[in-house]
Amino acid sequence: MATEAAPPSAPLFDAGLHARRWIDDYCVRAPAADMLRAGSPAPWRAMFEELAAVASDDLGHARERVQRHAADMGTGFRIIGEAEERPWPVSPVPLLIDTGEWAGIAAGVVQRAELLEQVVADLYGEGRLVADGVLPAALVTGSPLFLRPMVGLTPPGGLHLHFIAFDLARGPSGEWRVLADHLRAPAGAGYALENRLAVGRTLGGLQAKLNVQRHAPFFAAWRAGLAALCRRTDPRIGLLTPGRYNPSYPEQAHLARYLGLLLVEGADLAALEDQVYVRTIGGLKRIDALWRRLDPRLLDPLAFDTHSQIGVPGLIDAYAAGNVVLANAPGAGVLETPAFHAFMPALAQAVLGEPLRLPTIATWWCGGEAERAHVAANLDTLTIGPAFQHLPFGLAEDAPRAALLADLARRPQDYVGQEQVRLSTMPVVIGDRLEARPFTLRVFLARGGDGGWVVMPGGFGRIGEHPEATASVIGEGLWSADVCIHGPEPVAPVSLLTAPDSLHVRRNPGTLPSRVADNFFWLGRYLERGEALLGAIRVLLGHSIDVEAGAVLPPATLGQLVGAIEGAGAAAHPATLSRAALTAFAKQAMEDEGYHSVARINRHARTIGEGSRDRLSADMVRLLEAPFPSQRGMLERAGSLQRRYAAIAGLSAEHMVRTSAWRFHDLGRRIERAMGIARAVRLFGMAGASIDDLSTLLDLADSQISYRQRYPTGIARVAVVDLVALDPGNPRSIAFQTERIGARLAELPVLSDDEMAEPQQAQATALHAIVVTAEAATLDADRLGDIERRLGMLADAVARRYFLQGAEPLRATGLTLA
Template sequence: MSAAAEAEVSGRAERLARWTSGYRPLSGVPDAFMDASGKPRAAWTRVLDHLGDLTEVDIAARFVSAVRHIRDTGISYRIYGDKRDHAWPLGSLPFMVEAADWQDLSAGIVERAELMEAILADIYGPNRLVAGGLLPAAVVAGSPEFMRPLAGITPPGGRFLKLYAADVTRGPDGCWQVLADRTQSPSGPGYALENRMVLTRAFPDLYTDLHVERLAPFFQALRQGLALGSQRSDPRICLLTSGPFSSTYVEQAVLARYLGLLLVEGDDLVMQDGALHVRTVSGLKRADALWRRIDSDYVDPLELNPSSRLGVPGLIEALRNGSLVVGNMPGSGILESGALAAYLPGIARQMMNTDLRLSGPRTWWCGDPDSLAHVRQNLDALTLRPVATPPKGMARDAIMAPLAFGADRERVVSALRDRPFDYVAQERAPLATTPGWDRTGGSLHLVPRPFALRVFAAMTPEGWRVMPGGFCRISERADLDPIEMRAGIKAADVWILSDGPVESVPTIQPATQKVRRIAGHLPSRAADNLFWFGRYVERAEAVIRLVVAHLGSVGAAVSADIVGDARSPTSLRIRALLDDWGAISAPDLPTATLAREALSQRDNFGSALCHSLSARANAAILRERLSGEAWRVLADLKDLLDIGDARAYSEAELVGLAERGLGLIAALAGLAQENMNRTAGWHFVDLGRRIERVINTCAFATQFAGDTATAEDLGVMLSLCDSHIAFGARYMQGAALDPVRDMVLLDPFNPRSVAFQIVAIERHLSDLPTLRVDGLPEPHQRLAARIGAEFATGEAAEFDGATLARLENEFERLADAIATRYFPNGPHALRPEKLVGLG
């Protein structure tokens, strides 16, 4: 062996020893790394052997790459009650499970899912459990998750649950134990998918060499399962979200994109003729299945919570007549009641004639007198948590340990005296731990950290199927339970290690798969956001171009004067326009201050940064429709413009920053042109850009191409329309008013001219769905044609200031007419539903 090889082997052994030598499981706490005998589990031995081939610098570099990917693609989450997005906190170590161990856990998950399905069918059906004394009636009827209007409804396909999840950890004996059942609308599968994508990018060799089970077959089966029970052979499946302010909206968008579902909000849906329909730019289209990601009582304000603005009036009617499949069925959240856990062992023995393979901590419901007496006698040895709705100021899954409350212990005792039925008590047991990286002392080593693992099972045409992976939450502190994602909690990808090579997911579909060339249907809300995404990007570009013009980096081809002189008439007009647009706080600011404000001032609603943030906000609502590259460019643009206290930037540096911003905006436009399919979504993005461009160009021409325009004004006008080179190639004698007006307003060959935009706008409007059966143009099409005719037949001299101001208003009217026709909030938003047939 060569000296280099010996040194590599020695370094590897030294790293492994340093990482693991100090690892000690906490006293009395089960551990995922070491078994009860203190030996490392096989799965962790395998992964550490492979990681040992990498230096700590290599590991850090790969994880930095993963963090950058998370930032570039906008993977984020929200803490309940917090309006800010937080970058997804993915840990650098996966959670490891051997295949044999996972098979045992999966069998228990399937058994538990079947039991939950049977309990739901009984609660909303014959109620034999209550009649037989196995379940107190108060546990059912007293639960806020019991949806009385659902009683007696049999779901299409006979299944209440489409997706079941359980939070598990290792119990005191080292075996898997269930902490909680998740049946309402289990979150996490999308984050599990993102975790996998990010970590396998960072450690592709490790992922392959360890034979990690693939997730793709599970998601393919999940999509098939969502459609079970649909009346049509080719059902339209929607994912119902509460919107971008949902704490898991990013995950929902990921799932919609990956599974090919329509991501919809309540306003996108409407009941008609006893069936659910989606409002699209083509009219109403039938929805066959709905993956519900909002709480049960919000799905129908007519029959459930009347204050809900998230659901669809009359949706329960579709469940009664069997025209809609919903997963999970409204009312399924009753199975998450802590009170049910107290009676689950007895119910399992009655229904399945056996004990559950996966048990949970022993539980007592304090609404039962005998159980309450036991809890009072052993209060300091138990933990309490709310059955359903927690006390004010307490998280939904909060654990109350009386000893931990100290002086507030009496408050806990009072709660048990006043409303004991609101609480359950459980045997106190710390969460199991799993290895996590720590740098205390300057060197990298492994330490035990508490974890909770969420495992998912989907109902498929072949029965229940467990995801070969999951969603693991790991606490960075021993005293912080990873009950939910919040500060101090990291996520981990879950790797199930096979004993042999894992079969690749087939990419070639069966020969029976039909060829399709269908554009799909665009929900009206999505069209609205795509349209405004284009407009905000174009507004940001217009502001940046004005800043560049003001700083004097343009116009040299026409005039040798520097436009940056704040006293020149041209500069004053630039300042007036920026002030009118809300990009600056005052028109008499020093030149550099004005440029900084217009580019990066968050308090100025018309600054380039605010427009880029607005575009990003619209893009956030459209995550399932935008590519990762677009997200990266948006992130780069935001970071470029968000320079905070920019007083240290010189004018030259601000020019460079602005020009880089224009380059990023050009990259966004290029991505839209080259990467977006020519479906309705692309039409609306480009429509928004072009309408905003003609409005801005008319405003520019009013200021800089009026009857009294100077050479300096005309130079700025050409620069704002990026037409200097084309103008110089065509006219050799310098700028003159009519030639400049013709170039920026009427030239159909100039891609920045108004005439060019109008041709594109008319083409977009003709390609979008029409609602008229008589072939006549709709109002917005007639308005566009009338404006287009004026530009097609007009002469440059005719476009004076008054005409340009009138045309600017005409284009604003056109934008409003498009909104009225296609978007959900216009005064005639219901009109298309009355004129188009059902799809």
């Protein structure tokens, strides 16, 4: 008898079911003005279905996944006053805005950008707004951001503003208002890009489902707009950074890499005859434009702050001559101050003849009598803050009322009162559920190739920590969100990558600033120095402390090994050679940062890595920034460190393209290794050396296996010295290092075309000749000391030739200007 077929089983996992449950549970608790509740449900449902497909029913997993993608890209930031970077906090839930609502926002910010451009041009030009009474003179000249040296100066191309940002807030009734203008050095565009990358890797199908507008066209337009203002058809453009201690340095490095800009610091640049040059290993190379992230008052000590140590003397003269573009123009930040917000409605009418499409939050500048009285009478309902600097909203609310009123009466022009801003909320993952949190939106604008404003479709959201917060500042406990502008029309897959058949192929990696070459040289030296010191510590631990390692070294050899570690400045000499004393000595040499320990050397390497993010892979940066091992046993910690050094060496050898940066890195390694081996041979390989001395030398040179394979009958001094010092086939020998040093120097640029060797090349050739003509039987301490001294002189010669810094003559003989 036939049996009835069983109905098909339901799918084990239904992403739509999870998405509907999340949304229903959230909407019961969220405020009515929440972005999810107030918007169309279909896009949010599609987004949460995509999230469920990735995280199943575990929202916490989704948060960890998107955070891991951000960490893989090296995204981080630093709070001012903190030494360590924090991971960039990304929410897995993007903010969704449809194209209809976004069109109104974009039109409003473009109008505001045009207004600000005309106002700043007037303030530093004719000054009609002050003369006609539209603006009080004290509002302008009393601002610390007004730069008098810029008055009357016409910027290249006649434009002051090139890249700006606005912080927007969405009110409970759905209206958008401007919280702040960012005109000096707007931060966050790189974070918006990284948020998109992290969320895109997590929610891979969202782009196609919602037709999310892409960021790449905005960045392409910005790069084209900056190039269009330059006087050369193939300009050299740099991103001027304050350096790695700046809170948003990781973002700056990411932007420079993404846009193909040269990441430079003030010390990398020099002004000469109204031109600006970058100091490179090939001489001075002309810079045509700088996207500056440096405080304008620190740009040029000859024009602004004379105490600035990070600016470029003469930069403003070159700017005034039209030979370098600065984005944005110094002095534009005068319009950033909260006091200016009080005058924006009047400025829109006076300059544009129309009201603001995006209103500014209501602001009263206390420099006017009526405004001061209004603020004093409404202290309980207004937020009181400084007039000429941005601080988190509400900081002045906690000031004693009497003291605030007294200071307000004494210096009213220093204060503003602003309405307390209530923010709309959006969903964010807290724990394992969705919670409503207030947000603000940072929107970015840049000038395109035609000089018009282009708006980044989205920007990034900043999410408050508490449900009742009125504004948010990125910090502990806060999150950022990708902002997706979606609509019914398909979006073309635009990328910054050039069409495959239109790109001119080249193998020149581009300009290498002298500072970067210096960093890579010392990165190689520090890594080699740390690995050599760790090797000595491991020999000490294995032969004198670990009872299972075999024979203990005799006191004479042990004393010399201790002396080598002490001579490196890694630890203080132990009182005795007892096991306990040597254990403490080894621990100090590994971990005590009061000495030149392995930990301290690693910290120096990490510092260089942090400042070279634009040229190092994320894997390399992660290895350099990894915390010091914490295993219980010292041998285990030492082994962990050794494996880390081996991984870094492998990345350097097999994954770094053979550019000049790699050549300096390798050059530093070779010089440091040759010096270390020369010292080791002098200590453990001279006439009268014991078997234990020679075995220790083989350990320090990592050549035990090579020696045993070559000489199975036993250890002999001359054979050991030949292998460790003079064998050109041993990658640990001095001869191998000197040959590679000469090769690296031959590959670096020279300043003259007479085909004569430069000093560093001549010194390397002479050193290699001494090594390859030496014989192991007669290689004595004096010869080894001379080799070590020559290596030090060679390192100094490399630094003098390639690492141009400070006050070196800009017209040095043969110096190339290009």
